[in-house]
Amino acid sequence: MVIxxxxxxxxRHYPLHIYISAINEYCTDPNKTQRKAAEETRxxxxxxxxxxxxxxxxxxxxxKIISEAGKALSVADGAEGGDECTEKSVPxxxxxxxxxxxxxxxxxxxxxxxxxxESACHAMARRIWIVFQKLLI
Numbered sequence: 001m002v003i004x005x006x007x008x009x010x011x012r013h014y015p016l017h018i019y020i021s022a023i024n025e026y027c028t029d030p031n032k033t034q035r036k037a038a039e040e041t042r043x044x045x046x047x048x049x050x051x052x053x054x055x056x057x058x059x060x061x062x063x064k065i066i067s068e069a070g071k072a073l074s075v076a077d078g079a080e081g082g083d084e085c086t087e088k089s090v091p092x093x094x095x096x097x098x099x100x101x102x103x104x105x106x107x108x109x110x111x112x113x114x115x116x117x118e119s120a121c122h123a124m125a126r127r128i129w130i131v132f133q134k135l136l137i
């Protein structure tokens with residue numbers, strides 16, 4: 001068994017907080033495009049590359065985990081369903097996906113501040129792993 005820190009992600013080029021920052025940037029402004037959020041992420045972290053498609057794939061992966069976690073918690077609590085984070089790419093469902101991710105991230109980042117952002121991202125990933133044995137993204 002190989003144990004790696006939660007901020008080093010398999011098959012990902014950047015640390016976790018960069019992906020979460022990009023998703024947060026995109027999801028908190030409904031008028032911002034994925035291209036613009038990716039460009040701002042590149043500039044903020046001094047990256048040579050960070051594509052809007054990377055942002056889209058990462059957002060989709062995060063929403064899948066959020067949905068699975070919500071369903072598992074609903075079943076454990078005796079409720080039906082759970083928050084849905086859809087897979088389709090029609091405009092209304094993209095907005096729902098953005099809102100779903102925004103709410104989830106804001107819970108973890110509430111009061112984190114600039115210095116605590118990375119720590120909040122690590123705590124989020126750690127908690128998802130401990131409870132669901134799944135990678136965050």
